[in-house]
Amino acid sequence: MTMVFLNKEIRDGDNPDLTEERKTATFDTNKMAEVIYGSEKLARRRREISQAVSLIPELADSKPLPFLSRNEKILESTRKVTALNEHLPRLINMNDEDEAWHIHSEVIGFEGNPLALHHSLFIPPLVIQGSDEQHEKWLGRAKRREIIGCYAQTELGHGSNIRKLETTATYSLSTQEFILHTPTINALKWWPGALGKSSNHAVVVASLIIKEQNYGPHLFMVQIRDEQSHEPLPGIAVGDIGPKMAFNGADNGFLGFNNFRIPRGNLLNRHCNVEVDGTYVRPPHDKMNYAGMIRVRSRMAAEQGTFMAQALTIAVRYSAVRRQGFLENKSQEVKVLDYQTQQHRLFPAIARSYAFIFCGFETIQKYETLQNEMNSGNVSLMADLHALTSGIKSVVTYQTGEGIEQARMACGGHGYSMASYISEIYGCAIGGCTYEGENMVMLLQLARYLVKSVELAMRGKPGDLGPMVAYLAYPDIKVDLVTGPEAYVKMFQHISKRQSIKATEKFHRKMESGVSRDEAWNQCAVELTRASRLHTRLYIIETFIRRVDSIEDLSIKMVLTDLMNLHLNYELLDVASYALEDGFMSSTQMGFIKNQLYSSLEKIRPNAVSLVDSFQFSDLQLRSNLLNFLFQVLGRRDGHVYQNLFEWAKSSPLNQTEVLPSVTQYLKPMMEKAKL
Ligand SMILES: CCCCCCCCCC/C=C\CCCCCCCC(=O)SCCNC(=O)CCNC(=O)[C@H](O)C(C)(C)COP(=O)(O)OP(=O)(O)OC[C@H]1O[C@@H](n2cnc3c(N)ncnc32)[C@H](O)[C@@H]1OP(=O)(O)O
Numbered sequence: 001m002t003m004v005f006l007n008k009e010i011r012d013g014d015n016p017d018l019t020e021e022r023k024t025a026t027f028d029t030n031k032m033a034e035v036i037y038g039s040e041k042l043a044r045r046r047r048e049i050s051q052a053v054s055l056i057p058e059l060a061d062s063k064p065l066p067f068l069s070r071n072e073k074i075l076e077s078t079r080k081v082t083a084l085n086e087h088l089p090r091l092i093n094m095n096d097e098d099e100a101w102h103i104h105s106e107v108i109g110f111e112g113n114p115l116a117l118h119h120s121l122f123i124p125p126l127v128i129q130g131s132d133e134q135h136e137k138w139l140g141r142a143k144r145r146e147i148i149g150c151y152a153q154t155e156l157g158h159g160s161n162i163r164k165l166e167t168t169a170t171y172s173l174s175t176q177e178f179i180l181h182t183p184t185i186n187a188l189k190w191w192p193g194a195l196g197k198s199s200n201h202a203v204v205v206a207s208l209i210i211k212e213q214n215y216g217p218h219l220f221m222v223q224i225r226d227e228q229s230h231e232p233l234p235g236i237a238v239g240d241i242g243p244k245m246a247f248n249g250a251d252n253g254f255l256g257f258n259n260f261r262i263p264r265g266n267l268l269n270r271h272c273n274v275e276v277d278g279t280y281v282r283p284p285h286d287k288m289n290y291a292g293m294i295r296v297r298s299r300m301a302a303e304q305g306t307f308m309a310q311a312l313t314i315a316v317r318y319s320a321v322r323r324q325g326f327l328e329n330k331s332q333e334v335k336v337l338d339y340q341t342q343q344h345r346l347f348p349a350i351a352r353s354y355a356f357i358f359c360g361f362e363t364i365q366k367y368e369t370l371q372n373e374m375n376s377g378n379v380s381l382m383a384d385l386h387a388l389t390s391g392i393k394s395v396v397t398y399q400t401g402e403g404i405e406q407a408r409m410a411c412g413g414h415g416y417s418m419a420s421y422i423s424e425i426y427g428c429a430i431g432g433c434t435y436e437g438e439n440m441v442m443l444l445q446l447a448r449y450l451v452k453s454v455e456l457a458m459r460g461k462p463g464d465l466g467p468m469v470a471y472l473a474y475p476d477i478k479v480d481l482v483t484g485p486e487a488y489v490k491m492f493q494h495i496s497k498r499q500s501i502k503a504t505e506k507f508h509r510k511m512e513s514g515v516s517r518d519e520a521w522n523q524c525a526v527e528l529t530r531a532s533r534l535h536t537r538l539y540i541i542e543t544f545i546r547r548v549d550s551i552e553d554l555s556i557k558m559v560l561t562d563l564m565n566l567h568l569n570y571e572l573l574d575v576a577s578y579a580l581e582d583g584f585m586s587s588t589q590m591g592f593i594k595n596q597l598y599s600s601l602e603k604i605r606p607n608a609v610s611l612v613d614s615f616q617f618s619d620l621q622l623r624s625n626l627l628n629f630l631f632q633v634l635g636r637r638d639g640h641v642y643q644n645l646f647e648w649a650k651s652s653p654l655n656q657t658e659v660l661p662s663v664t665q666y667l668k669p670m671m672e673k674a675k676l
């Protein structure tokens with residue numbers, strides 16, 4: 001039975017420790033979900049979709065994935081995604097990307113699947129870079145899933161430096177075709193998700209060569225497999241790159257071309273073109289072909305925020321039912337969630353999840369504005385958004401990795417078991433530190449922008465600074481943190497500005513001493529990446545404050561203010577040395593920040609479970625359901641972890657027989673031999 005108690009859903013038969021937590025919460029989790037996901041409708045649709053999915057047995061895992069071989073994992077993820085395909089039109093609005101993302105992550109989870117990149121990396125570049133005629137030819141087929149595609153950019157020898165990609169697309173004047181070629185082993189495409197065994201099409205990034213001139217990376221639509229037999233087309237070598245740290249339900253692949261010909265019309269040519277006579281038509285921005293990467297990066301804050309939120313939902317729920325050790329009362333052991341160290345481990349990460357999601361939705365909107373502007377020929381916003389998303393992508397992926405690892409440790413031994421599901425979430429999330437631009441490389445992209453901005457401010461042209469970096473020209477006026485969030489922002493601005501200036505000055509000094517520009521840059525790179533991180537963390541703080549300010553519901557605003565204060569104090573404490581160094585922050589202020597942090601932990605404690613419940617991940621999504629009795633179990637909403645852990649262990653294939661061949665073949669003979 002389900003009853004609503006103080007606006008909170010309490011279910012009969014749940015672990016009483018979790019029920020007690022849900023009763024103490026000061027807010028309604030449905031209302032919080034509306035704030036997290038942006039509207040009542042979006043939050044409600046997620047619940048409706050989860051509910052509908054839970055009634056379709058074929059969408060549940062048929063076996064626990066950690067017990068499967070790689071082939072079985074791929075078979076299982078493909079079974080689920082094709083079953084889902086049948087149900088999709090009934091379950092979601094097919095034009096709504098958020099609903100599509102939600103239902104896929106719910107059903108497929110983190111292990112990956114052959115269609116995951118079809119929607120996020122194959123269709124979007126086709127939409128962004130393809131002309132109307134090309135949309136007509138491929139987009140409908142792709143959306144209907146008549147063809148399956150991937151995004152093939154990275155090569156064995158080059159990923160970060162895409163100007164040096166070696167795959168060539170040489171224009172043949174005589175046949176009006178492009179000839180795709182892989183000149184060396186290093187030039188093999190390497191890593192693209194779903195390329196290895198599943199895709200029959202790829203958006204391939206290759207260096208465009210016309211009359212021996214290299215025009216740099218361009219995007220081409222390439223059919224790589226026969227649509228009937230699924231065999232690779234002649235001139236194509238393609239396969240799987242083997243097991244990875246995670247994503248083992250997906251077939252990341254390699255791809256090589258042996259003078260493989262495609263028609264001239266396969267260059268994605270909305271913004272650039274090669275005419276019949278070989279004339280090259282330039283795009284309106286040099287980096288137009290990189291626009292798809294900005295798009296993916298702009299989605300990563302919200303994505304990573306929800307990855308971390310899933311790990312925290314598991315860890316916080318488990319911490320509320322795990323009892324170990326004593327505080328004052330020696331007759332009952334305490335919930336481990338009552339330990340200050342446990343709270344310090346988990347609550348700042350909860351705050352970051354909220355912060356990343358809020359920041360993420362703002363960034364996605366910024367990208368949509370950019371996309372609309374680009375469509376009408378205005379590319380002036382690209383540089384700003386490239387810089388911003390480069391920083392956000394790097395900071396959130398790193399901090400998400402930290403947060404998930406804390407969640408794992410917070411679950412003690414059971415966190416290390418695959419029954420927790422946390423290792424799978426971790427493996428997937430930290431891939432984000434590498435994919436879509438290695439973090440250091442992307443931080444250095446933002447640093448270019450910061451250095452230029454500092455130079456403008458130094459040249460007395462603060463009016464030329466965009467709103468994102470206007471603070472670089474602000475005067476240093478000491479602040480009293482007691483006055484609230486704005487003072488924290490000013491303190492952070494001072495820290496970030498000082499580091500950007502320090503790094504820029506060091507860079508200038510190096511060049512003045514005769515070191516070349518590139519070498520000077522490299523000798524300052526650590527300081528430059530520090531500046532980029534500080535700038536990005538400041539931006540995330542500002543978006544958090546903006547979001548909380550915009551909330552009208554008082555009960556929600558109060559708890560989110562507690563979370564925001566925790567975030568402000570935690571972030572500032574983490575970077576305080578920068579402000580202590582030049583005396584901008586006093587040691588008294590430092591003591592104040594620490595005390596505020598500890599008091600925030602206490603304030604959040606009664607709301608902790610409801611703060612993670614508010615993300616409204618279903619047990620299926622956390623792989624904590626026992627629909628068919630076999631799955632990971634630690635983050636279950638009902639909190640019954642122990643008996644389900646035991647069931648999980650019993651379902652291990654190793655336990656299907658009492659005496660394993662490893663014993664009969666090796667251990668027994670060894671022991672027998674020892675007896676002689
Ligand atoms: C609906 C279904 C959903 C299913 C859900 C399932 C859920 C399961 C969970 C799954 C979770 C996750 C899925 C995983 C997905 C993995 C996808 C991974 C995809 C990839 O990794 S694709 C490959 C990405 N590769 C990269 O990112 C490469 C990085 N490198 C670069 O981008 C560039 O090389 C560079 C570093 C930017 C340098 O480029 P370049 O050398 O050309 O430029 P310079 O450094 O010289 O700079 C010159 C100048 O140009 C400016 N600039 C650079 N880039 C841009 C840009 N994009 N826009 C605007 N301006 C740009 C730069 O700032 C310089 O300007 P300046 O001269 O300073 O003024």
Ligand SMILES: Cc1cc2nc3c(=O)[nH]c(=O)nc-3n(C[C@H](O)[C@H](O)[C@H](O)COP(=O)(O)OP(=O)(O)OC[C@H]3O[C@@H](n4cnc5c(N)ncnc54)[C@H](O)[C@@H]3O)c2cc1C
Nearest residue numbers: 151152153154158159160191192193431434435436437440
């Ligand atoms: C899970 C996953 C999925 C992926 N999916 C796809 C996909 O679908 N399609 C696709 O095309 N690719 C994909 N990739 C590839 C991915 O985009 C690249 O691996 C990534 O861009 C990093 O490039 P790299 O491997 O060349 O790293 P490298 O550049 O070789 O990085 C190695 C080290 O060198 C450092 N380094 C490199 N250049 C610089 C520099 N200029 N300054 C300072 N340090 C530097 C890096 O910081 C890093 O520490 C995927 C990768 C992963 C892990």
